[in-house]
Amino acid sequence: MSNLFRKVWNFRETSPLSFRMLGYILVCSSLFTLFATGIQVYADYRKDVSLVDQRMNLIETSYQSSLARSLWSLDQKLLRVQMQGILNLPDIVHLHLQIYPDSEIEMGEIPPRIPTIKHKIKLQHSSDDLYELGELTITASLDDIYRQLRQRIFVIMTTQAFKTFFISVLILWIFQYLVTRHLSKMANYARGLNIHQLDTPLALDRSQKSGQPPDELQRVTDAINEMRLTLLNDIEKQKLDAAEIRKLSLAIEQSPSSVLICDKRWKITYANQKFSQLTGHNLNSIIGKHPKTLTHISPDESQNEQLWHNIEIQVERAGMWQGEMHSTRHGGEKFWEQVVITPIRDTDGESSQYLILGEDISVRKRYEQQLLRQANYDLLTGLPNRMLALDRLKLALAQSRRDKSQVGLMFLDLDNFKHINDTLGHDNGDTLLIEASRRIASSLRGNSTVARLGGDEFLIILPSLESPEDSELVAARILQAFSSPFLLNNQEIFVSTSIGIAIYPTDSENSSTLLQQADAAMYQAKHKGKSAYHRFTPDLNQQSRERLKLETQLRKALEQDELLLYYQPIVETASGQLVGAEALIRWDNPLLGLVAPDKFIPLAEETGLITSIGEWVLHTACRDVKKWHEDTGLKLTIAVNVSPRQFRDLKFIDTVQKALEVNDLAGEYLELEITERLLLDDSIETFEILHKLDAMGVKLSVDDFGTGYSALSYLKSYPFDSLKIDRSFVKDVNTEAEDAALVTAIITMAHSLGLKVIGEGVEDAAQMQFLRAKGCDYAQGYYYNRPVAESDFCNWISENRRAYAT
Secondary structure (H helix, E strand, O other): OHHHHHHHHHHHHHOHHHHHHHHHHHHHHHHHHHHHHHHHHHHHHHHHHHHHHHHHHHHHHHHHHHHHHHHHHOOHHHHHHHHHHHHOOOOEEEEEEEEOOOEEEEEEOOOOOOOEEEEEEEEEEEOOOEEEEEEEEEEEEOHHHHHHHHHHHHHHHHHHHHHHHHHHHHHHHHHHHHHHHHHHHHHHHHHOOOOOOOOOOOOOOOOOOOOOOOOHHHHHHHHHHHHHHHHHHHHHHHHHHHHHHHHHHHHHHOOOOEEEEEEOOOOEEEEOHHHHHHHOOOHHHHOOOOHHHHEOOOOOHHHHHHHHHHHHHHHHHHOOEEEEEEEEOOOOOEEEEEEEEEEEEOOOOOEEEEEEEEEEOHHHHHHHHHHHHHHHEOOOOOOEOHHHHHHHHHHHHHHHHHHOOEEEEEEEEEOOHHHHHHHHOHHHHHHHHHHHHHHHHHOOOOOOEEEEEEOOEEEEEEEEEOOOHHHHHHHHHHHHHOOOOEEEOOEEEOOOEEEEEEEEOOOOOOHHHHHHHHHHHHHHHHHOOOOOEEEOOOHHHHHHHHHHHHHHHHHHHOOOOOEEEEEEEEEEOOOOOEEEEEEEEEEEEOOOEEEOHHHHHHHHHHHOOHHHHHHHHHHHHHHHHHHHHHHHOOOOEEEEEEOHHHHOOOOHHHHHHHHHHHOOOOHHHEEEEEEHHHHHHOOHHHHHHHHHHHHOOOEEEEEEEOOOOOOHHHHOOOOOOEEEEOHHHHOOOOOOHHHHHHHHHHHHHHHHOOOEEEEOOOOOHHHHHHHHHOOOOEEOOOOOOOOEEHHHHHHHHHHHHHHHHO
């Protein structure tokens, strides 16, 4: 018995599932047996009880009439015999006869604690009437039925118990063989499963018939093997993920942007290396702090609090905030930072952390401020530029409308600035502009604005004037400021300015119109003789319109073929022979008529049209002189004037070369006349351009020599071939001793430098004789011929060729 118990206990420990299954089988089988036995016993019990009832009914059928007759006849002896016969029947233990009205007979004894059943029989006599004689109560014992029932229960329970036990053991063995041993193997396999043993799949010692669907064990086996493969894949993926995480971690740590990570309460939990480099803060010093402690807006801390309050709301609502912040380094230094803040959400979509990316944009902000200043201020003088000046003008006009006051607008232009700039060079010109802007600004008061519009033009805005005369007082102070000389290149230079004045709202209520009116008034001041100011008057509108009309027509002159070249001969003074001609431009406009060069050339210089006009002059002059070569056989030279602006054009050399190549003309037949003021620039660009022209064979001549600043010291540095004596000196050589001496000196000096000399403006024979006597090489002027059109010049060559040859 002990061995059996030990085996059962060991079985319980080695296969708890089987043991529990045995228990469940036993319990369930027992309960089922009890239930089935109860039903069967109850059925047998009811059957036995029904047999007793049947006997009771049979007794009633058999004895009721005889008992009633005996009782009617009062035959007690027979009555007792009959009752004794009933009492002797099986299971009958007691009889009780109730005789109406008040007597009774009782036979037998009811045993104590024995279950019984009773049956009553009515005793009646029927003749003419029905008489109730009495009632017999029969008591039957159920003791035999209960004894047989107990025996039957014992037999059934014993049989069912043995049957249940053996069936359970059989089922358990089958379950052990088919299931639990495989489950144990699965458990052992799963227990030993680790990342080092994933290569061996789970295999059970059982056969699976082909063609049948896999059973539960096979599905579990397949599931475990699939899990093994999944684990293998997961491990590989984890390795890749770990590498990816490491890569991302290194990327964050080595990111060029600073990185902060905050928890859901906006407390800093992480900072990368770039953050420490950028701010000087290490993680230990800022851990647990709110990032707002690292920013600075103003001394008012409430503004910083409000900023971060708005940021937190924006991040939650929009999922991101980005903008610029004024952050603080460890030492207290402020710097600009571009910040992007985004939430890091968990699987439920709730913000669990916050990511803050920052980038130092201090350099960019400085560049932006620099660009903003460049966009609004003149780089040379530091004054507001045109754009900012116009903006301030509009503001001043708006304020004046509210205050019912007046605004003065002054347009300034430095007199002869281009001449000084071309003569002394751009560096000295810049110095002059800086000093001029300083003098103008020092002459202003209050909230006035002085701006540089470009070149040598300045604009002054005088807001809140009490009367227009106040602007004239300011203009007078500016003219007085320009009365002192400017020191440029160690020499004193006197520069004046012309000022035009327009008043709001007297002259106009429109800013652009005011500018035009001030500009027109400035030109009127120049016509006065410069170093003056002039208030706008309505008649200046007409002058301004005429100038605008002239500019508009000039812009169309080239495309409408309105420009003409006139030619004036250049003659060798010793022989009187024609050697060349000077090309002089004319403008024949259908509306304006023949416009003199002194009216449109300065305008062309100012507007920049002189470059395209000069290119046309070069091509036309080269074309015509080539034609003269072919028609007359004379190898004449053509002289063309070059303006300073045209000379400094980047494409000037290419333009000259192209004009020569297109017309198949050698460079020696083209002479370029350059103004004396260009020589004083003494720049590398001037030197290179002149030497490139010389290398092309082009002749170079100094035009109007003696009218500008002395350039004698520079003549030897440049490859000039000749110089022209200005007509103002030639005009009085026979009447003014000083002019005669000056012309003589120029000729002597030029010859000593190896230069040819051309005398301009020769109008009579006496002037020609003087120049010939002094050794002047060439002459031109009305004495020989006026400037004429190309066709007339060809006729002049034919008619006068022999005369000049003699």
